[in-house]
Structures are given as structure tokens and as C-alpha cells.
Amino acid sequence: MSPAATLLIAIAIPAAAALLIPLAHRKPNLREAVTLVASLAMFGAVAALVPHVLAGARPATGAWHVLPGLELKLVLEPLGMLFALVASFLWIVNSLYSIGYMRGNHEPRQTSYYVCFAVALAATLGIAFSANLFTLFLFYELLTLSTYPLVVHKQSPEAIRAGRLYLMMLLGSSIILFLTGIIWVYLRTGTVDFRPGGIVSAAFSPGETGLLLALFAFGIGKAALMPIHRWLPAAMVAPTPVSALLHAVAVVKAGVFVVLKVIVYIFGVAHLSAIGAGDWLIYVAGVTVIIASIVALAQDNLKRRLAYSTVSQLSYVVLAAILLTPLSVVGAAMHIAAHAFGKITLFFAAGSIYTAAHKTEVSELDGIGWRMPWTMGAFAIGALSMIGVPPTAGFVSKWFMVSAAVETKQYFALAVIVLSTLLNAAYFMPIVYAAFFRRTPGEAHGPGHRHGEAPWPIVTALVVTALGTLALFLAPGLPLALARQLAGP
Amino acid sequence: MIVEHFPALQVVVPLLGATICAMVHNRRAAWLIALTVSLAMPVIAGGLLLRVLEQGTISYRLGSWEPPWGIEYRIDAANAFLLVLVSAIAAVIMPYARASLDREIAHQHQPRYYALFVLCLAGLLGMAATGDAFNVFVFLEISSLSSYVLIALGRDRRALMASYQYLVIGTVGATFYIIGVGFLYVMTGTLNIADLAERLPQVSSQRPVIVGLAFIAVGLCLKLALFPLHYWLPNAYAYAPSVTTAFLAATATKVAIYLLLRFFFTVFAQTFPFEEIILPVIWIALSAGAILYASTAAIFQDNVKRMLAYSSVAQIGYITLGIGIGTEAGLTAAIVHLFNHGVMKGALFLLVGGVAYYGGVATMKHIAGLGRRMPVTLAGIVIAGLSLVGVPGTVGFVSKWYLVLAALERGWWWLAVFVVATSLLALVYMGRIVEAALFRPPDEAGERHGEMPLSMLVPALLLVAACVYFGLDTELTADVAARAARGLLGIAR
Numbered sequence A: 001m002s003p004a005a006t007l008l009i010a011i012a013i014p015a016a017a018a019l020l021i022p023l024a025h026r027k028p029n030l031r032e033a034v035t036l037v038a039s040l041a042m043f044g045a046v047a048a049l050v051p052h053v054l055a056g057a058r059p060a061t062g063a064w065h066v067l068p069g070l071e072l073k074l075v076l077e078p079l080g081m082l083f084a085l086v087a088s089f090l091w092i093v094n095s096l097y098s099i100g101y102m103r104g105n106h107e108p109r110q111t112s113y114y115v116c117f118a119v120a121l122a123a124t125l126g127i128a129f130s131a132n133l134f135t136l137f138l139f140y141e142l143l144t145l146s147t148y149p150l151v152v153h154k155q156s157p158e159a160i161r162a163g164r165l166y167l168m169m170l171l172g173s174s175i176i177l178f179l180t181g182i183i184w185v186y187l188r189t190g191t192v193d194f195r196p197g198g199i200v201s202a203a204f205s206p207g208e209t210g211l212l213l214a215l216f217a218f219g220i221g222k223a224a225l226m227p228i229h230r231w232l233p234a235a236m237v238a239p240t241p242v243s244a245l246l247h248a249v250a251v252v253k254a255g256v257f258v259v260l261k262v263i264v265y266i267f268g269v270a271h272l273s274a275i276g277a278g279d280w281l282i283y284v285a286g287v288t289v290i291i292a293s294i295v296a297l298a299q300d301n302l303k304r305r306l307a308y309s310t311v312s313q314l315s316y317v318v319l320a321a322i323l324l325t326p327l328s329v330v331g332a333a334m335h336i337a338a339h340a341f342g343k344i345t346l347f348f349a350a351g352s353i354y355t356a357a358h359k360t361e362v363s364e365l366d367g368i369g370w371r372m373p374w375t376m377g378a379f380a381i382g383a384l385s386m387i388g389v390p391p392t393a394g395f396v397s398k399w400f401m402v403s404a405a406v407e408t409k410q411y412f413a414l415a416v417i418v419l420s421t422l423l424n425a426a427y428f429m430p431i432v433y434a435a436f437f438r439r440t441p442g443e444a445h446g447p448g449h450r451h452g453e454a455p456w457p458i459v460t461a462l463v464v465t466a467l468g469t470l471a472l473f474l475a476p477g478l479p480l481a482l483a484r485q486l487a488g489p
Numbered sequence B: 001m002i003v004e005h006f007p008a009l010q011v012v013v014p015l016l017g018a019t020i021c022a023m024v025h026n027r028r029a030a031w032l033i034a035l036t037v038s039l040a041m042p043v044i045a046g047g048l049l050l051r052v053l054e055q056g057t058i059s060y061r062l063g064s065w066e067p068p069w070g071i072e073y074r075i076d077a078a079n080a081f082l083l084v085l086v087s088a089i090a091a092v093i094m095p096y097a098r099a100s101l102d103r104e105i106a107h108q109h110q111p112r113y114y115a116l117f118v119l120c121l122a123g124l125l126g127m128a129a130t131g132d133a134f135n136v137f138v139f140l141e142i143s144s145l146s147s148y149v150l151i152a153l154g155r156d157r158r159a160l161m162a163s164y165q166y167l168v169i170g171t172v173g174a175t176f177y178i179i180g181v182g183f184l185y186v187m188t189g190t191l192n193i194a195d196l197a198e199r200l201p202q203v204s205s206q207r208p209v210i211v212g213l214a215f216i217a218v219g220l221c222l223k224l225a226l227f228p229l230h231y232w233l234p235n236a237y238a239y240a241p242s243v244t245t246a247f248l249a250a251t252a253t254k255v256a257i258y259l260l261l262r263f264f265f266t267v268f269a270q271t272f273p274f275e276e277i278i279l280p281v282i283w284i285a286l287s288a289g290a291i292l293y294a295s296t297a298a299i300f301q302d303n304v305k306r307m308l309a310y311s312s313v314a315q316i317g318y319i320t321l322g323i324g325i326g327t328e329a330g331l332t333a334a335i336v337h338l339f340n341h342g343v344m345k346g347a348l349f350l351l352v353g354g355v356a357y358y359g360g361v362a363t364m365k366h367i368a369g370l371g372r373r374m375p376v377t378l379a380g381i382v383i384a385g386l387s388l389v390g391v392p393g394t395v396g397f398v399s400k401w402y403l404v405l406a407a408l409e410r411g412w413w414w415l416a417v418f419v420v421a422t423s424l425l426a427l428v429y430m431g432r433i434v435e436a437a438l439f440r441p442p443d444e445a446g447e448r449h450g451e452m453p454l455s456m457l458v459p460a461l462l463l464v465a466a467c468v469y470f471g472l473d474t475e476l477t478a479d480v481a482a483r484a485a486r487g488l489l490g491i492a493r
Helices: A001-023 A028-054 A078-104 A110-129 A134-153 A156-187 A208-219 A229-237 A240-249 A251-269 A269-275 A280-296 A302-322 A328-356 A371-389 A393-407 A409-439 A456-474 A477-487 B002-025 B025-057 B077-104 B106-131 B132-153 B158-188 B195-204 B209-223 B232-239 B241-265 B274-278 B282-299 B303-323 B326-360 B375-389 B394-411 B413-439 B454-472 B475-492
Strands: A064-067 A070-072 B058-061 B072-075
Touching: A001 A110, A028 A078, A028 A110, A028 A477, A064 B394, A064 B454, A070 A134, A070 B413, A078 A110, A078 A240, A078 A328, A078 A456, A078 A477, A110 A134, A110 A240, A110 A251, A110 B025, A110 B106, A110 B241, A134 A156, A134 A240, A134 A251, A156 A208, A156 A302, A156 B394, A208 A251, A208 A269, A208 A280, A229 A240, A229 A302, A229 B475, A240 A251, A240 A302, A240 A328, A251 A302, A251 A328, A251 B158, A269 B454, A280 A409, A302 A328, A302 A393, A302 A409, A328 A371, A328 A456, A328 A477, A328 B077, A371 A393, A371 A409, A371 A456, A371 B002, A393 A409, A477 B106, A477 B394, B002 B025, B002 B058, B002 B072, B002 B106, B002 B274, B002 B303, B025 B058, B025 B077, B025 B106, B072 B195, B077 B106, B077 B241, B077 B326, B077 B454, B077 B475, B106 B241, B132 B158, B132 B241, B158 B195, B158 B209, B158 B232, B195 B241, B209 B241, B232 B241, B232 B303, B241 B303, B241 B475, B282 B303, B282 B413, B303 B394, B303 B413, B326 B375, B326 B394, B326 B454, B326 B475, B375 B394, B375 B454, B394 B413, B394 B454, B394 B475
Parallel strands: none
Antiparallel strands: A064 A070, B058 B072
């Protein structure tokens, strides 16, 4: 099996699953088995590609010519490898969690739920493997469209409104800004391929490069740079495994992945750094980090707090990327992985609390750590990762980012990182503290049914991701190797 | 041998077919005749296109009379492409028509309907194939008159009013056209299009020629429903039988646009500098007006067919925008969108016709809850709708791509942004349909039903598949359109 064929197979597996799942509509266990088998198979295919990439190979498929200058083509490079690994691994875990959550909460329309997940994962891998902006754009839009039904799953008026906002913001930003940028690149350079060192160098003046960067930065709405961020907290109306998918695995990671990829392979890190057209983005990303953290402080709804935390953390990646040094690029890539594991753990915990105790607000969580030790233990690990302290993954990426900020004398960025670390602590630590060190205020809060942990698939999933967060700190060899390859020979 | 006569057969076969249909009283027999003719048409058109791509422009003398006294059929890449579109759409729609018409028009009218459908087809094909300006008028009237009846046969009483409106406006348009041709004839003595192109620059006084151009332009703009001359279209499409709407939406306006291209670029281009006759400012302003006004109007419609009709007016605006840009890329965009829009709108009207099959009419009330009762239909509507928005992987993207490239090539970045931004309007009105289909509870009073009959579903899904296929493989559409554009501009040089 050639590596290039494996690329196609990796995308074909979830696509095939999407077709098979409706056939098993009447047999839920068989239907869920399809998802689990597909996720394991997809991870297997992706993992099989790792040795090739580590050895320096860049497997590529043939090109399907669509329009003059536009072709569909897949290629595997280190950043895409890292993203695909994270996404495919977390799909396995998320599928297990979904089973527990959807059944535990007796959610309707489960078949379409699993189908949309499969399509979204296929689109995610398509984004990870894309060889040029056209292929990427096609899968990017497919991702938006396939996750829309997941966002509106509940079909309540609030969900429908959120869905509209989601679609309009993401499709709007991508069609008006991102596509315009792609067409401009094509017009000036004659190509839209991703190439090491970038493709824009001679064709754009420094001012135009800055404008082009803005078109991409704000056009890639999934990266949630302010003000294109409102869709994220609105999407919290979706079932929690969807939020876990959106916030760790597919959508937002796709956003920052694309931003990083565009900076490295379209603009070129060295070129952008030399002409200084990226400086404004440091401020935009930095401001997003701080403001989102401040807003998170004010949220009582747990998922909304996590949503704003995500907006903030995503801009860490953008900030690191735009510092434009090899060290910062490594940090950005590492943070894609670190945040994925940390945030999915936090969302899993939120969903676990909802399923077992039917609680959604931070103020309701007093003493819950004793009833749900596994959940809150995992939550604590996830929180530590967000703050960026050892022994969690968040520390590794933050280390690189701080080093890069010091090295480039970008003191604004350094200040942002330091301040946001404190803010993260301010809105995460109180939750952990209250969960373990505050007494439950008796049965005064409603019927107060005695509850324990959530169903075992949920607990298993969140333990796995929490362990993953720790593992990334203790053994970061693989992601680090890939990130280093990305940062350049 | 027969292949030699394909240009004539393209028109003669449906004319004969229509006559036979008119003499038959059994509706199934009439349908069979119409089906046979419709299936034969793409074969002929395809043959013509292949020959043109290999050997260049075909010139066919009808009855072996030499032009400019005899009528010449002149087929180049532009009209061969159009012939393929029109005939293919008719071939796809005819199997659909059998079940759809059973519910939408009285059984005893059906043979008449099929005869007129085939006659309309003959008229449209004739308009596209011919190289003689007066012959164009003849076929224009043939297709128009038959389409007035095709609309009026709808069960809805408003169909009669819509048809009458269209009749009045359409006749005005055709009359303007023939007046314009008359002016040209008086000044040059010829009616042959290629001959006109040669003789017009040498004419002594330019004033009548300009007047002729003006009349022809306005006449054709009435037929192609360029804003603000689009008034007849929404009602005609909304109240006609589904088959009529799907057919006319995909073909009739496209043929009128082709004629506009033919006159501007082939006939008049030598006489007036290209920029002068296109009058880019007015043209682009009207196109932009069409896009904005019609897209917005579409958002507020309750009748889904009317919504799609306004959407058609907007999409025609995109086509004329491409013409207004006037470069090779602009014309390629316009010609490729002729095809792409025909496929998209054909698919949408066939699918919505399936909804009307059960409810009699297709309003938002009938769309409610569609996701549960007709999920395949809804999937088709979603895909065709995404194509309207211009999502990559669909034909709509191909058209938008060329259009934006054309605008940016001329340095009109604001126009490029306008084109992409207005795509979101399509998202809003298609989004309304999808939301109603997914989230609104179905109307319980209606008949319990599932998907539309297979004979209707398959053609509709075929067109939906075409929306995706031609969005990923553009060799047939975009390459041929580019060639057609070069041909049209090349003669201008």
C-alpha cells in the first residue's frame, strides 16, 4: 500500500462510514460499531503514515484537474500529519464518549448525528492533507456544512438561531474574505499550491502582503480571531460531544491549522518576517487572547466559559505563528496538539457533569468533586493544561511560545502570555477548588438526587484524554519531531 | 450522410414530431413521441458539438440555397454548446413529464401539451442553430407562442394571467427585435448574420444602424428578463406547470442571451468599437441591480417557485455581468454560467415540482417537514442550493470563479467583492427553504406521501448529480465556453 494510496484510504474510511451508518439505523449497537471501527481504522491508516513523514518523505496523490490552475490534490507534510494524528485519535475517544452521552441523555436523531460526524472527520482529514488552497477550501466548506446539522441538533429555537449565526459567519467569512484571498493569490502568482518557503514573495508588495494576510486571518473564521468569534459561544447549544469535537478535534483546530499552514506555506515564515507585514496580527491575536479570557471570567455557564477559553487559546496559536521564528512555529504546532487534548478533556467533563448531575452552571458545582472524582480529576488536569503548568501538555507549548517571545523581543506577546496565564488560573482554579473543597449546600438546590459518576463510556473517554494530556508532557517526542520538521530544515 | 444534415435535422425532427403529436389523441402515445424526439435531440446536438470542436464552424445551407439569399445554419462553439444544453435538458425533463403532468394538467390537454412542448423545443433549437436574422424571428415566435400556451395550461387560475402578461411583454420584445432587424436590412440588404457583420461597417449612415441595435438589444433583453425588464418572469414561472417552469427556466432565457451575444459580438463588433456597444457602465449597473433586487425579493417569497424565479433573474444578472466585463474571461464566465445555471435551476424546479406533485402548489407550508417525508428530495435541494451559493465542488463555484477572475483582471476589485458577497443572499433564501424543511412540523392535513415517483425523482437527481459532476470536471463546460468566448471575440478583432 503506497503512502499516497493510504492518504486516499484515510479519507475514504469515514466517507464510507457515513454511507454505512444509515443502513444500520435500526440496530443502534451495529450502527455505533460502524463508527468505532471506522475511527480505529482511520487512526490506523493515519498512524501508518507517520514513519514516512518522519523519514522526510512527503507522499502525494495525483492531481485531479478541475479548472485551469485549480486542482484537487493531497500531500502529506509534518503539520498535516500532526493535525491528522490528533484528529483521528480523538475521534476514537469522542465516539466512545458520544455513545455514553447520547444514550445517557436519550438524545433523538442519533443516526444523522453519527453520519454528520463521519463526514466532518473526512472533511477534517481532507483539510489536513490538502496540497493547495483550492483543495483546502473545498474541504473547509464541507466541514462547515457537515457540522451545521450537529450544531442545530436539538432543533430548539435557540439552536436554530445559533445554527444560522454559525453558517452565516463561517460561510460569510470564508466566501467574502478567504476566497477573495485565494483568488488574489492565484491571479498574482498563477498558482495556489502550498510550497515550503511560500509562494507570494515577489508578487505582492509589503502593503499588499499585509492586506492579503488580513484576508486570510479573518477569512479563516474557524480560527475565531475577534471579531469573527461569536459563532463559537453560540455553538455551545449543541450536545457536548459536538462541542468537544468543535473545540478540540475538528473545526477550531482546522481553523488555526489553516492559519499556520498559510503562514508557513503560502507566505513563508522567513519572507513574512523580513517584510514585517505580520506585526499587526500580533496585536489582534494578543487582544483576542486577553479579551476572551476576561469575558470567560464573567461566564457562569460552564460550556460558555470553556468556549471563550477556546477563543483565547486559539489566538495563542495564531500569536505563536505570527512571531515567525522556528521556535514559535514549533510552539504553535505543539499547542494545536496540547490544547486539543486539554480542551476535549474539559468538555468531556462538562458533558459528564450534565449527564450525571444535570448541572450546567459553574455556581452549581460545589462539592461535586467527591461525587464524581474521575470527572473532576480529569477536569483539574485539563485546567492545569490550559493554565500551562507541568506536568501537562500546555506547559510544553507555552514554554516554546515564551522562549520565542523573549528571543524576538516581542514584549507585548510576552505580556499577553503572562497575563492570560493568570486569567486562566482565575477562571479555572475556582471551579476545581469549589468542586473539591466546598461543601454541597445540602439538598436545598432542587430535588438534589444522589448521583455518582457518569456512564462508563464517558468516564473512560475523559480518563484517556486526561492521560493523553499528561503523556504529551512526559513523552512529547513524536509531536515535537513533527513540529520541528515543520519549522524547517 | 445523415450526419451532414444534422444542423437541419436538429430543427426538422422536433417540428415533425410536434405535428405528429398534435394529431394523436392518446396522451401516452403523445408522450412516447415527445420522448423519442427529446432523446434524439442530444445525440444530434452532441454530434454537432464534436464536429465543431474538431473542424471549426459548420456552415449549412438549407435546401442548398446559397446565402445570403438562402437561409444558412451556422454552428460554432457558442451555439453548439447551447444546443447541447437545450436538448439535454429536454431529454431529462421528458421522462419526468409523464407523472408530473398527470397531476398538473387535465388529461385531455396532455397531447396538446406535448405537441407544444416539442414545438417550443424546435423553436429554441432553431433560434440557436440558425445564421439568418429573420429566421431567428420565426423561431423566436414559434418558441414564444408555444410557451405562452405551455404556461397557460397550468391548473392554477393565475397561470392564465401570467401567460397573458408574458404574451404581451414577449410580443413587444419580439416586435422590437424584428423592427431592429428591419433597420439593418434596409441599410445593408441582407439578413444573413455573417453577411451583416461584413456589410455593416461599410454602411453610409450609421444612425439607422444604431437605432437597429437599440431595438434588437431591448427586444432581446425583454426576452432574457434583464432587470428591470423581468416583470413577466416570476409569475410565469410560479404558476405554470412544473414541467414548463423547469424547461423554460433552464433554456428559454439562455437562448435569448446567446442571441444577444451573437448580435453584439458577431454582427456589430466591427462597426462599433467593442466598448461602445457594450456600454459597460449601464450593463454592469443593470446586472448589479438585477442581482441585488432579485436576490432580496427571493428572500421574502412564500411561494417557493416564485422564490426560485426571482433567483433566476438574479442569476441572469450574473451572466450579463460577465458580458458587461467583456473580456475573454468575462465571456467565458457568462457562457459557462448559461450551462451551469440551466443545470442548477432545472434540478431545483424538478425537485420542487415533486413537492407540488402532492400539494398542488409549492409554498413554504408544503416545504415544512420535508426532511422527514422526502429526505432524498431535500438532499437534492440542498446540493443544488449549495451550487447556487457557489460552494466549491459544484458548478456554481466554477461560474463564480471565472466571474471574479474576470473582474479582477480588469482591476475592478469592488465588483469581485460584490459577486462573492451577493452569494450570501442565495444562502439566505435557500437557507429559508432548508430550515423550513428540517425544523418546521409538517402540515398534517396534506396527503400522506413519501418521495415523488421514481420516473420523476431519477431525472431530478440526474441534474443534481450534474451540478456536482460538472463542478469537478469542467472539461466539457468551461473549456468549451472558453473556446466559444474566444470565437465570439475573435471575430470582433
